[in-house]
Amino acid sequence: MKIENTKAQMRKGVLEFCILSVLKDDDAYVAEILDTLKDAKLLVVEGTIYPLLTRLKNAGLLNYRWEESTSGPPRKYYGLTETGKLFLNELNTTWSELQNAVNIVTNQKTNKNE
Amino acid sequence: MNKTVNINLAGIFFHIDEDAYLKLQRYLEAIKRSFTDSQGRAEIIADIEARIAELFSERLINERQVIGNKEVDEVISIMGQPEDYLVDDEIFEDEPQSSSSQKEKSNKKLFRDTDNSYIGGVSAGLAHYFGIDAIWIRLIWILLVVGGFGTGILLYILLWILVPEAKTTAEKLMMTGEPVNISNIEKKIKDGFDSVSETVSGVAKNVSDSVSGAAKKVDIKKQGNKIKSSSRTFFDTLADVIMFFFKIIAKFIGLILILIGASTLIALIVGLFSLGAIDIIPGTDLVGIVNAGETPVWFASLLAFLAVGIPFFFLFYLGLRILITNLKSIGKVAKLSLLGLWLFSLIGIAIVSIREASEHAYNEHYIEKMPLETRAKDTLIVSFAENDYFKNPFYRHDAFKVASNPEGKKTIFSKDLRIQVKSTTDSVASIKIEKSADGRNYEKALDRAKNIEYSYAFNNKDLVLDAYYSTAISNKYCEQEVLITLYLPVESVVYFEKNTESFLNYRTHSNNIVTSNQVNHYLTIGSDNVICKTCETEKEEESFEVNVDMPQVKINDKGIEIKTGDKQILKIDENGINGEVETVRVKIDSTGINITSDEKNENQ
Numbered sequence: 009m010k011i012e013n014t015k016a017q018m019r020k021g022v023l024e025f026c027i028l029s030v031l032k033d034d035d036a037y038v039a040e041i042l043d044t045l046k047d048a049k050l051l052v053v054e055g056t057i058y059p060l061l062t063r064l065k066n067a068g069l070l071n072y073r074w075e076e077s078t079s080g081p082p083r084k085y086y087g088l089t090e091t092g093k094l095f096l097n098e099l100n101t102t103w104s105e106l107q108n109a110v111n112i113v114t115n116q117k118t119n120k121n122e
Numbered sequence: 123m124n125k126t127v128n129i130n131l132a133g134i135f136f137h138i139d140e141d142a143y144l145k146l147q148r149y150l151e152a153i154k155r156s157f158t159d160s161q162g163r164a165e166i167i168a169d170i171e172a173r174i175a176e177l178f179s180e181r182l183i184n185e186r187q188v189i190g191n192k193e194v195d196e197v198i199s200i201m202g203q204p205e206d207y208l209v210d211d212e213i214f215e216d217e218p219q220s221s222s223s224q225k226e227k228s229n230k231k232l233f234r235d236t237d238n239s240y241i242g243g244v245s246a247g248l249a250h251y252f253g254i255d256a257i258w259i260r261l262i263w264i265l266l267v268v269g270g271f272g273t274g275i276l277l278y279i280l281l282w283i284l285v286p287e288a289k290t291t292a293e294k295l296m297m298t299g300e301p302v303n304i305s306n307i308e309k310k311i312k313d314g315f316d317s318v319s320e321t322v323s324g325v326a327k328n329v330s331d332s333v334s335g336a337a338k339k340v341d342i343k344k345q346g347n348k349i350k351s352s353s354r355t356f357f358d359t360l361a362d363v364i365m366f367f368f369k370i371i372a373k374f375i376g377l378i379l380i381l382i383g384a385s386t387l388i389a390l391i392v393g394l395f396s397l398g399a400i401d402i403i404p405g406t407d408l409v410g411i412v413n414a415g416e417t418p419v420w421f422a423s424l425l426a427f428l429a430v431g432i433p434f435f436f437l438f439y440l441g442l443r444i445l446i447t448n449l450k451s452i453g454k455v456a457k458l459s460l461l462g463l464w465l466f467s468l469i470g471i472a473i474v475s476i477r478e479a480s481e482h483a484y485n486e487h488y489i490e491k492m493p494l495e496t497r498a499k500d501t502l503i504v505s506f507a508e509n510d511y512f513k514n515p516f517y518r519h520d521a522f523k524v525a526s527n528p529e530g531k532k533t534i535f536s537k538d539l540r541i542q543v544k545s546t547t548d549s550v551a552s553i554k555i556e557k558s559a560d561g562r563n564y565e566k567a568l569d570r571a572k573n574i575e576y577s578y579a580f581n582n583k584d585l586v587l588d589a590y591y592s593t594a595i596s597n598k599y600c601e602q603e604v605l606i607t608l609y610l611p612v613e614s615v616v617y618f619e620k621n622t623e624s625f626l627n628y629r630t631h632s633n634n635i636v637t638s639n640q641v642n643h644y645l646t647i648g649s650d651n652v653i654c655k656t657c658e659t660e661k662e663e664e665s666f667e668v669n670v671d672m673p674q675v676k677i678n679d680k681g682i683e684i685k686t687g688d689k690q691i692l693k694i695d696e697n698g699i700n701g702e703v704e705t706v707r708v709k710i711d712s713t714g715i716n717i718t719s720d721e722k723n724e725n726q
Contacts, residue, residue: 038169038173039173039176053199053200053201053202053203053206054173054200054201054202055153055170055201055202055203055204055206055207056202056206056207058166058169058170058173058207059157059166059207061169062162062165062166062169063162066162077176079176079179079180080134080172080175080176080179080180081131081132081133081134081172081175081176081179082133082172083172083176084169084172
């Protein structure tokens with residue numbers, strides 16, 4: 009078992025959830041999503057996001073519209089679909105549960121250590 | 123100064139340096155290969171291209187600026203290496219090990235490697251498959267073709283037809299057994315960008331086909347190209363095949379040249395060392411003994427080595443050049459100095475041989491003549507005495523042998539001696555010993571002849587001759603010979619013992635009157651021949667032949683038959699003796715003697 013794989017598993021699992029969360033309130037184009045994720049240090053390189061976005065879009069959780077850009081090529085603005093919103097809600101619940109569970113488990117460990 | 127390329131990235135126009143362009147192209151190609159169509163490759167790539175275009179635009183201050191390596195590197199570092207694009211479902215699997223172990227297994231597949239092919243790439247493919255160098259596979263093919271009566275050719279054609287060609291990068295990776303992953307693909311692309319550029323453009327076309335609606339047009343174009351290219355490939359293949367056979371023949375000749383050259387060189391080197399060693403190892407100085415010219419052996423053998431070895435070295439080199447096209451030249455200086463060395467060795471050999479030949483220029487004889495107390499009516503018994511120090515195995519026709527003499531000194535022994543008998547009118551017999559040898563000049567030859575040691579013993583009527591002569595090793599072996607001539611008075615008797623047979627001539631000539639088939643006989647000397655009393659009877663018996671054929675008496679090889687009138691009186695034949703007179707019959711045969719009389723019977 010490689011630590012890199014485990015880390016990547018963790019991060020990538022959360023990544024989809026995070027992308028959906030970024031798009032929760034406002035539509036955004038890739039650079040904006042990337043900025044947010046990069047600020048949160050969830051993403052090191054940009055490449056990872058493209059296949060994820062395509063996958064989410066193909067799963068019907070996201071849709072996009074084209075918008076002209078002044079500085080570059082036209083931009084794809086991604087937004088959540090209805091299914092996406094439901095999906096995100098469910099993920100939110102799962103995440104809080106998970107967070108809670110992980111907290112309990114890890115805290116117990118540290119308490120014992122003390 | 124750099125050449126620039128114009129590109130259209132997501133609908134935006136860019137000037138880009140050529141090398142930067144190639145780098146970007148490789149990068150995009152590697153990414154492209156990490157996705158399958160089912161993942162929505164075209165879309166992902168389009169997104170990525172759009173993002174790259176955006177990043178480029180951010181970096182350009184004005185429209186005249188050109189994208190360089192620096193910008194491409196920056197963009198790549200932002201976007202991440204192709205591996206980072208992997209979203210594969212693999213990573214979400216429970217057991218990542220299983221996937222990685224699968225990768226390690228990396229089942230190799232047999233493909234034809236047309237990039238490294240001679241004919242159809244079968245050998246190269248097999249070489250990849252078995253993980254050995256293609257040359258061995260090719261050698262096996264040659265052996266199969268030569269030794270297997272063409273089964274090799276059949277098998278090759280079969281494999282050519284059946285084994286698919288490795289066309290795509292993935293297939294090429296499978297062929298070599300490398301796991302098909304991004305980094306390998308990218309590596310492969312970097313390794314031979316040109317070789318896969320076709321494939322790349324093919325893929326790019328596919329992508330553009332699915333994206334744009336102009337698929338039809340492209341398809342038609344493609345079909346046309348295909349037809350064109352297939353007819354072209356036929357002639358290309360034909361030419362290739364012909365060229366290939368020329369190549370094969372050339373390579374084969376090269377191989378033969380190498381084999382000949384190498385084996386001769388090895389043989390020469392072994393020979394040089396073993397000959398050169400003769401000087402060092404004591405006791406094996408045969409060569410030194412023959413070598414009357416006194417040229418150092420190591421020098422002579424070195425000359426021979428160079429004279430023969432250098433041409434064979436060039437042969438070997440030529441073979442290598444044919445077989446390995448990119449072989450480094452040994453250089454003009456080396457070639458010329460080898461040539462010089464060769465000429466030098468040739469001249470050296472000429473000088474040495476002249477010296478050696480001149481050693482045989484003069485042949486001188488040294489003659490001793492001694493009386494033997496043998497007169498008419500006396501008998502002389504001639505025999506040869508062997509030497510304990512110088513024994514068998516040794517044949518008369520061996521030139522010489524080196525052995526220690528009684529004093530323990532190394533001596534040359536030889537049986538190169540002959541004996542002849544001549545009739546003389548003198549009253550006393552005599553023996554003449556004629557020693558001869560070759561030499562560079564008269565003195566040298568005579569000296570050698572004199573130095574031949576040869577002795578005999580005469581006692582009353584026995585003449586015991588040495589069966590060999592000897593000479594000191596310093597005299598060298600130089601055609602030394604001893605001729606013994608016995609002058610015997612008429613009417614004397616001579617007897618040659620059996621061991622003299624090989625030293626006698628087998629026929630009479632130039633006054634020699636005794637031949638080798640007359641040994642073991644008492645021979646009486648005539649004026650110009652010998653009279654053999656004991657031999658005569660045999661000879662006459664052989665020539666005697668009687669054949670009487672008369673009505674009453676018949677004598678022939680069947681027997682004797684005597685008749686009186688019609689009646690048989692006596693018959694002697696192979697059955698026995700049968701005699702018959704009127705009243706008595708005598709019969710002697712294998713059963714016994716039977717005498718029958720009319721008066722009384724007597725059995726014995």
